[in-house]
Amino acid sequence: xxxxxxxxxxxxxxxxxxxxxxxxxxxxxxxxxxxxxxxxxxxxxxxxxxxxxxxxxxxxxxxxxxxxxxxxxxxxxxxx
Numbered sequence: 001x002x003x004x005x006x007x008x009x010x011x012x013x014x015x016x017x018x019x020x021x022x023x024x025x026x027x028x029x030x031x032x033x034x035x036x037x038x039x040x041x042x043x044x045x046x047x048x049x050x051x052x053x054x055x056x057x058x059x060x061x062x063x064x065x066x067x068x069x070x071x072x073x074x075x076x077x078x079x080x
Contacts, residue, residue, distance in 0.1 A: 028067030033073045045073040
C-alpha cells in the first residue's frame, strides 16, 4: 500500500504519511489527525477515507461514520 500511495503522491508537493496502527479505525485516525494537526499547526490537515458498501454498516455504522462524528480535521468520504 505504501508503494501505491507513493507512486500516486510523490512529486505533487503534497506531504503525506503512511503508518500502521492497531485499534478501532475511527479512534486511531482521530488520534493520528490530532497529533499531526498539533505538530504542524500552520499546515492544512485532511483525512480521506472510503465509504463502506456493506448494508450492515449503514445500520450499525462504519469506521467512516464514526470518524465523521468526531473528526478533528476536514474529512472527505469517497463512495466507491
